[in-house]
Amino acid sequence: MAKLNIPWSNVNSERDIINALVWNQWILRILGIWPLVYSNTTKIEKIIATISFTLCWSALSFLLIPMVIFTVSERTSINDKIKMLGPLSYVIIATLKYFILVIHRKDIRQCINVLSTDWRAVHQQDYRKIMIKNVAKSHVLSKFCIMFMYCGGLCFHTVMPFLTHTTIDEQNVTVKPIPYPGFDIIFDLHFTPAYVFVFCAQWFSGTVLFNITTAMCCLAAMFVAHACGQIEIVMARVENLVKNVQNNRMKEHIAIIVKHHMQFCRFSVSIDNILREICLVEIVGTTLTICLCEYYCITEWNNNDGIAILTYFFLLISFVFNVFTLCYIGEQLTNQCSKVGFASYKIEWYHLPKKIALDLTLIISISQHPIRITAGKIINLSFSSFGSVLKTSIAYLNMLRTFV
Numbered sequence: 001m002a003k004l005n006i007p008w009s010n011v012n013s014e015r016d017i018i019n020a021l022v023w024n025q026w027i028l029r030i031l032g033i034w035p036l037v038y039s040n041t042t043k044i045e046k047i048i049a050t051i052s053f054t055l056c057w058s059a060l061s062f063l064l065i066p067m068v069i070f071t072v073s074e075r076t077s078i079n080d081k082i083k084m085l086g087p088l089s090y091v092i093i094a095t096l097k098y099f100i101l102v103i104h105r106k107d108i109r110q111c112i113n114v115l116s117t118d119w120r121a122v123h124q125q126d127y128r129k130i131m132i133k134n135v136a137k138s139h140v141l142s143k144f145c146i147m148f149m150y151c152g153g154l155c156f157h158t159v160m161p162f163l164t165h166t167t168i169d170e171q172n173v174t175v176k177p178i179p180y181p182g183f184d185i186i187f188d189l190h191f192t193p194a195y196v197f198v199f200c201a202q203w204f205s206g207t208v209l210f211n212i213t214t215a216m217c218c219l220a221a222m223f224v225a226h227a228c229g230q231i232e233i234v235m236a237r238v239e240n241l242v243k244n245v246q247n248n249r250m251k252e253h254i255a256i257i258v259k260h261h262m263q264f265c266r267f268s269v270s271i272d273n274i275l276r277e278i279c280l281v282e283i284v285g286t287t288l289t290i291c292l293c294e295y296y297c298i299t300e301w302n303n304n305d306g307i308a309i310l311t312y313f314f315l316l317i318s319f320v321f322n323v324f325t326l327c328y329i330g331e332q333l334t335n336q337c338s339k340v341g342f343a344s345y346k347i348e349w350y351h352l353p354k355k356i357a358l359d360l361t362l363i364i365s366i367s368q369h370p371i372r373i374t375a376g377k378i379i380n381l382s383f384s385s386f387g388s389v390l391k392t393s394i395a396y397l398n399m400l401r402t403f404v
Helices: 013-030 043-072 078-103 105-121 125-163 192-244 250-302 306-346 354-367 383-403
Strands: none
Touching: 013 043, 013 105, 013 125, 013 192, 043 078, 043 192, 078 105, 078 192, 078 250, 105 192, 105 250, 125 192, 125 306, 192 250, 192 306, 192 354, 250 306, 250 354, 250 383, 306 354, 306 383
């Protein structure tokens, strides 16, 4: 990005970069992806990441294989299959999202490099404040996503198995509770060491699932918040353009504005390329998961199981919030792209030299077609699509209640 010769420089740029990346850094480290998306890592970090990466895939496989066997088993009743369909679909969705994150590691690294470059290139205190404000917004979204996901997940993995009604098998033996049923096909859960191993492994695997979901939301929040900060800076530059009308460097000012706007557009397109497939998997999978959570709440209501109802309700809220976060992020980016055109029009452009004023038409024209975050280029992420997800889940719920 071109710079003006202004004495102020961002001496806190490295600290600002760390602050912008902090939530994604911790979550992606747990998943073993951080060295794949961030080049400035040590050998020890890479070794630890490799171990974490192996453990995460092992945890997903540990959940997936017995659950699939249990679901397709002929001895499993239709009610048990439906009860297993929710957790199974969530594990499959999380595995696909993890795989997509690994595939897009180069694109994520490129976006992180752009983000770091922008922090180092900022040359006015006011622009830095704009970027810090947007980073704070992304942190709030990340915290809420982590809080909802872990509250619902920990209730499902810890509270519900021990506080719900106990069951007795055909041999009149009390079945020890575990979060995911069906593991008795492979393990003898009446044997205490085997039960402890399965329970702890399921709990660890559940933590991996939570981190995959939160990693996606935190990445989207960080990148879109940075993009919104950059477009606010472009708008501030446009508004300051008239103030410098007597300046002999008007051409340089307009060149910086146009170049900065194009960099923002390219960055936003890169965000869509990263999130496109993962958002499609999230929207489609979460619609099914929300439907099943609603069904489980109704079923447990009929069974008078208050703990199970509360647990599934927490899970339902967390999944709804994840979809809302993605749709909110998409809506914000689209709105910011549109605002820059309005900002270019509302200034006193008629005081500008004719050629400079005509240059603003390029920005106005581009803003008429705002960049959108899509789910597989099929669904535009916005508040309207959030409403469609909820209505579709209710429609699926009615179908499920009709056929079961």
